[in-house]
Amino acid sequence: MARKKQFDYFGELEHLAKNAHQAAEILQMITIDYSLELLENEAEKIHELEREGDQIVKKILSELYISFITPIDREDIVAITERLDDVLDSVNSIAYLLSSLVVQELKENALIFITYALEATAGVLTATKEFAKFKNSKTLHLMMDEVSEIEGKADKLYSESLKDLFTNEQNPIEVIRWKNVYDQLEELLNASESVVDVIGGLVIKNT
DSSP states (O other): OOOOOOOOHHHHHHHHHHHHHHHHHHHHHHHHTOOHHHHHHHHHHHHHHHHHHHHHHHHHHHHHHHOSOOSSOHHHHHHHHHHHHHHHHHHHHHHHHHHHTTOOSOOHHHHHHHHHHHHHHHHHHHHHHHHTTTTTOSSHHHHHHHHHHHHHHHHHHHHHHHHHHHHHOOOHHHHHHHHHHHHHHHHHHHHHHHHHHHHHHHHHHTO
16 A cells, blocks of 8 residues: 655645745735726735635645654744744735725835835745754845844834824725734734744754
8 A cells, every 4th residue: 555645844844935926926915007997907816825725724624633753843834834823914914905905106215115025025935944954044034034134124114104194194984994014914924924933933843
């Protein structure tokens, strides 16, 4: 009888991280020449990546139910899976939010936020790849530090954006609209940092 091939947990985690970064790339592409029409046409690609991500999560969790041996503790695989899923969900939520709030034009700070998001999700993807070989990786810690640094810059931008919004915007509808957008953008950067925080903790635990 042929022996069942061992489930590639690290490969599936990398796939999830790749989907998150690809979704961020699409979001950034949409913002280069932003319009609601372009958003509506292209956002479905992000939604599809998110739906595929949900299937990856289900596959990982289903395998955990039946696996006798896992490369790291089951709860640790669940933790990193959930954090990666949060990143992808956050990108997807931004696309939905821009549409549902009928954002006609993007503010400059939002464009900077999305650039940070692209950089952070790239760092998350690299860190996830390197996690499979964390005992010998020379770049994992650099990537974790880089994502944390990007999140720190995003925190500052978030504070500046809210201050500008509440100081200079007279239209209460615009205040509500952009407060929601900035909150979701900040959530995406926080989710990205959360991934590398979990990875950092697991490296310490498994060393």
